[in-house]
Amino acid sequence: DIQMTQFPASLSAPIGDSVTITCRASQNIRSYLNWYQHKPGAAPRLLIFDAYTLQSGVPSRFRGGGSGTEFSLTISSLQPEDSATYYCLETYSVSITFGQGTRLEIK
């Protein structure tokens, strides 16, 4: 099974700043990596698929990158509504695997 290591587990940043979340795969998953945003009580939201393709309707402040085993999600010009937990998800394997999640607090 593919293991996804996501870090940091949590972070806090002020409005207007930029943050980067990293996901590392235990094996080469090419570009089969998605990013999701999840707020309590809401449906998870697809942000990025295939490592760097922005899902329709997602602000361009969200940027994905990487390939192979190392991936990143960068959120720039942080807004209060970006407060959420972010997850990476590898879709290379049939039994897809999420990262552990990163809780982002906007100060």
Next chain:
Amino acid sequence: DVQLVESGGGFVQPGGSLSLSCAGSGFTFSDYAMSWVRLAPGKGLEWVSAISGSAGGTFYADSVQGRFTISRDNFKNTLSLHMKSLRFEDTAVYFCAKGRQDAWTDRILEHWGQGILVTVSS
């Protein structure tokens, strides 16, 4: 607009059974693979199971293989998850999610429901 609404959650004792449903609307239900994902208290998202649009293929996480059964009724636009031999660690919010293709090859979960709580407790 795509809508996914889960139902059927609740309390169940360890070893018991429970069935979840997910009603889909706003899209041609039979054209898309569907999946279940769960979020346990204090933990992260965990993929549970998936089924192709034609129901020709079903897929399970090791943690639920042999205990959970995914199915769909393309006439009623409904996805189901029958859970048996439930354990404390199955306590979670269960989300249904829609794929982007019929087959479970794309595996991008594009739309999600808001989830339904299942509590396994004695």
